[in-house]
Each structure stands twice: as C-alpha cells, then as structure tokens.
Amino acid sequence: MADPLIVKICGIKTQDMLDVAIAAGADMVGFMHFPRSPRHVSIDELGGLISAARGRIESCVVLVNPDNSSVAEVAALGPDWIQLHGPESLHRVEAIRAEAGVEIVKALPIGSADDVAQVAGFAEIADRILLDAKPPKGADRPGGLGESFDWGLLEALDPSIPFMLSGGLTPDNVADAIARVKPFGVDVSSGVERAPGVKDKKLIEAFIRNARAAV
Numbered sequence: 001m002a003d004p005l006i007v008k009i010c011g012i013k014t015q016d017m018l019d020v021a022i023a024a025g026a027d028m029v030g031f032m033h034f035p036r037s038p039r040h041v042s043i044d045e046l047g048g049l050i051s052a053a054r055g056r057i058e059s060c061v062v063l064v065n066p067d068n069s070s071v072a073e074v075a076a077l078g079p080d081w082i083q084l085h086g087p088e089s090l091h092r093v094e095a096i097r098a099e100a101g102v103e104i105v106k107a108l109p110i111g112s113a114d115d116v117a118q119v120a121g122f123a124e125i126a127d128r129i130l131l132d133a134k135p136p137k138g139a140d141r142p143g144g145l146g147e148s149f150d151w152g153l154l155e156a157l158d159p160s161i162p163f164m165l166s167g168g169l170t171p172d173n174v175a176d177a178i179a180r181v182k183p184f185g186v187d188v189s190s191g192v193e194r195a196p197g198v199k200d201k202k203l204i205e206a207f208i209r210n211a212r213a214a215v
C-alpha cells in the first residue's frame, strides 16, 4: 500500500481554524511567526495554539532566518516541528536543528535547475524538505504568496529524496499536482483562504478531500 499523503494546512491563526483543520483530517498545521506575514501570530498566541494542537495534530512553527534567541523561545513552547523558510545555509540549518532539539522542515524556493540541485544537500540535514515557489523580486515575504512554480523542474530531482510540495496549491489543482509531481506531502496557505490571512472552512475541507482522493 502507498504511504499515506501528509497534508499540512499552513498559516492557522485561531483555535477555531485549528479545530477545522483537525476535523477535516489534516496531518500537520503551520503557525507563522513572522511579523510581515498576514498570518503572523505572537509568541503568546503561538503558545496557546501549540498547546491546543498537542496530541491531536502535528504543529509546525514557521520562522524566517531566525536568530538563536527566537529559535530558543519557540522551541521552548514545544512544537513538533520548526520550519525554516528563509535563506538559511546548510550550516545554519544544522546548527538550529542541534540547538532547538526540534525536528526541522527546510523550505526551499524553486525557480531554476540550480535551485533543484541544492535540494539534495539540505535533504541530508533537515528532517523534512518542503519545495515552494521562488518569491518574485520585491516580495515582502518568502512564502505564502499563492504562487506556483514549474513542477517540470522537479524531474531533475533524485527520486529517492522525499519532499512536500507547496506554492499556489488550491482545492482545484491539488489532485493534478499530486498525480504529476508525486510528493509525499502537500502544503497550502493562500489556496484555503477567502482573504489574505483569513482561512475558509469549506476550502480547507475541499483541499483535504481532493488531496486524499488523488492517492
């Protein structure tokens, strides 16, 4: 039997939407801790959300190029995962993983064959790899932009490297993405929102239903 698909709903800001994601059958939720994001939650809010998720669903805090004190502050809240979504180097990912004692998702932007060539090195160090669209020049944040990338670039990726796919996924395209790219997981934020930072119950349910039906 094929491995079950991991579905991550990113950018959850409220306990109500956390409950919706759990009831709809998500495997992981992401909480953004990055002030420029429309999905940003404060450290206090993070603590409440991580506690509410514990034992019910895996929680992942998304940070962008964090310093050691932010990593320590977040790790102390006890999330299952920290996602590094900035330009962190191999060395920095390794150091944060050792320091935090929390499993690490490394997000990598894909816009060219060179970007694909970087993936193998990070896959040796991070616990999980998430491939996302490369943000356009001038974007105020490196993710959560609803932009997809050329999935054909991933044909050059070593097929033994497992990865999660993100970037511009929606309830309408997730099944096609899974069929074409064969990721071991999918991640979505904008595609299940009715406005930036405002998640929609019906879209979350449709995304998970359509993703599950594709495997």
Ligand SMILES: O=C(O)c1ccccc1NCC(=O)[C@H](O)[C@H](O)COP(=O)(O)O
Pocket (backbone or CB within 6 Å): 010, 011, 030, 032, 034, 037, 038, 039, 062, 064, 085, 132, 141, 142, 143, 144, 145, 146, 147, 148, 166, 167, 168, 169, 187, 188, 189, 190, 191
């Ligand atoms: O969501 C954000 O605002 C964000 C800001 C800064 C760094 C990362 C961010 N999101 C991380 C994610 O894992 C998103 O789910 C991923 O980029 C896909 O987003 P979308 O294309 O909107 O589905």
